[in-house]
Amino acid sequence: MNKLERRDAPWGKIRGNWATLLLPIEGDDSIDFMRLGTEIDVLIAAEVDGIYSNGTAGEFHNQTEAEFDAIQQLLAQSCRAAGMPFVIGACQPDPRLALDRVQRAAALAPDGIQVILPDWWPPSNAEAVDFLAMAAEAAGAIPLIVYNPPHAKRVLRPAELAAILGQVPQVVGVKLGDGDADWYAEARQHLGNWALYVPGHHLATGVREGVAAGAFSNVACLSPSGAQRWTELMITDSEAARDIERRLCSFMDDHIVPFRRDHGYSNAALDKLLAAVGNWAPVGTRLRRPYRWIDEGWAEQLRQVARSQLPEIMGVQER
Numbered sequence: 001m002n003k004l005e006r007r008d009a010p011w012g013k014i015r016g017n018w019a020t021l022l023l024p025i026e027g028d029d030s031i032d033f034m035r036l037g038t039e040i041d042v043l044i045a046a047e048v049d050g051i052y053s054n055g056t057a058g059e060f061h062n063q064t065e066a067e068f069d070a071i072q073q074l075l076a077q078s079c080r081a082a083g084m085p086f087v088i089g090a091c092q093p094d095p096r097l098a099l100d101r102v103q104r105a106a107a108l109a110p111d112g113i114q115v116i117l118p119d120w121w122p123p124s125n126a127e128a129v130d131f132l133a134m135a136a137e138a139a140g141a142i143p144l145i146v147y148n149p150p151h152a153k154r155v156l157r158p159a160e161l162a163a164i165l166g167q168v169p170q171v172v173g174v175k176l177g178d179g180d181a182d183w184y185a186e187a188r189q190h191l192g193n194w195a196l197y198v199p200g201h202h203l204a205t206g207v208r209e210g211v212a213a214g215a216f217s218n219v220a221c222l223s224p225s226g227a228q229r230w231t232e233l234m235i236t237d238s239e240a241a242r243d244i245e246r247r248l249c250s251f252m253d254d255h256i257v258p259f260r261r262d263h264g265y266s267n268a269a270l271d272k273l274l275a276a277v278g279n280w281a282p283v284g285t286r287l288r289r290p291y292r293w294i295d296e297g298w299a300e301q302l303r304q305v306a307r308s309q310l311p312e313i314m315g316v317q318e319r
Contacts, residue, residue, distance in 0.1 A: 003195060003213035005235060011143065011172040011195035013085040014112045015213045016049030017231040018197075019220035020057045021075060022275055025286040031067060033074065039281040040078045046224035046280075049231070051079060052114065052216055054089030055175075056149065057271035061093070062288045068101060076108040087112040087216075091147060093119035095131055102138040114145045114175065114216075122153040125160070129167045136170035143172040145197070150177040151267075158183070162190040175216050178202055184209040200227065201252055204245040207234045219248065219313065221274040222306065226313035233312075244312050251309050255302055259294055269293050277302045278314070 004015060021043075024035035043051050053075050054060035054068070063071070072088050079086040088110045090101035095118040105113050115135050117128050135144055146165065148156050155177070156164070165171045173195030178184065187196060188211060195213035198206035200220060206212025220227040234241040256274065259265045269292065272285045276299035287293040307314045 002207055002210055004207050004231075006213070009172075009195065009213070010193075011145075011213055012111065013050065014087060014143070014145065014173060014195060017200075017203075017220055017224075017227045018050045018052050018087065018214060018216045019043045019046070019048045019224045019227070020055050020216060020218075020271065021051060021053040021071070022057055022221070022272055022283045023059050023063075023071075023288075024283050025288055027286075029288050031063075031071070033070065035282045036071070037074060037078065039283060040075060042281045043224050044078065044082045044084050046228060048084075048220060048224050048228050049214065050085035050087060050111065051075065052087040052089060054091055055114070055147070055216055056266075057218075057221065057268045058089060059268055059288055059291075060089055060091045062291065065097070065100070069104060072105060072108055076110065080109075085111045087114055087145065089114040089147070090135075091116045095134075099134055099138050102135050106139045106142045110142060112143045112145050112172070113139050114147050116147045116149075116152070117154065119153055125164055128164045132164070132168040132171060136168055139170065144168075144170050145173045145175060145195075146171055147175045149175070158186040158190040161194075165194060173197060173213065178206060178211075184211055187211045201245065201248045203231065204234050204238065204241040208238055208242065218271055218274060221271045221278070222310075223278045223313050224280060226278075226310075226315070230313060244310070247309050248313070251306060255305060264292075265294055266291055273299060273302075277306055279303065 024032040026032050088105040090105045090113050092098035117123055175197040178198045196211050197214050197216050198212045200215040200217030203215045217227050230244055256270055273294045275283045276285050276296050285293045285296050
């Protein structure tokens with residue numbers, strides 16, 4: 001049984017296809033909580049494996065503490081009523097604010113809490129262990145997931161992660177960027193005791209390599225139910241799932257990544273564009289200022305491309 005299927009592992013329900021909560025932003029930069037509630041309802045109806053808040057695409061870096069609390073309370077209330085697993089992102093580059101967020105998130109009893117290492121000054125290994133130990137104390141019985149994205153000031157190799165995480169038993173998984181065959185070999189050698197959450201459009205490779213327990217998924221930004229179908233296919237027909245992955249990567253490389261590479265848009269802008277292409281909920285592409293967003297006119301053009309190249313993902317009309 002691979003990590004994607006393991007229900008008895010320390011990470012429990014936190015496996016498979018996890019859909020990110022995207023913030024609907026109004027023209028005055030406020031969060032539209034009515035649209036946010038609708039989005040949560042759509043994700044629950046899509047029967048994804050779980051919903052998580054306040055990743056990069058959730059703009060955790062650009063919200064007040066009062067807004068943080070309101071977002072998490074809405075998510076927790078909706079998910080508890082529906083029996084939907086949920087993870088709260090308590091990410092914050094400031095360690096004191098992050099620990100406060102962890103404590104408040106724990107009171108809502110999520111299935112896990114996601115944290116990043118302090119990011120104004122990159123911590124040493126000893127400092128990283130100390131921070132995670134403090135986060136574990138603040139979280140109580142709630143398991144932790146470390147988010148170590150490719151743009152972090154310290155991008156940790158698998159051996160470095162194992163040396164840190166091995167000292168904080170409450171950490172059950174890591175959301176991270178993957179790599180080549182050597183990276184996967186290193187991950188198998190050092191990170192077998194933790195759930196690894198690889199980039200969504202690489203999930204079939206991560207599962208085939210025996211490493212990935214799931215993804216906090218950009219593919220779910222494009223289509224929550226399509227990403228769920230694809231994730232389930234990885235168990236029953238890995239070769240078919242890998243074929244979809246190849247076409248997904250081509251679509252991303254040809255049509256989505258250029259917005260970041262050539263025009264400087266953020267990953268959050270790309271994820272909101274994917275949601276507009278999928279047209280499954282009233283999210284919109286707007287980000288909070290000062291960050292720039294991609295004009296929604298691109299979504300209509302790319303929707304036809306996505307439907308042509310990715311019928312398995314886009315094949316069901318979701319809205």
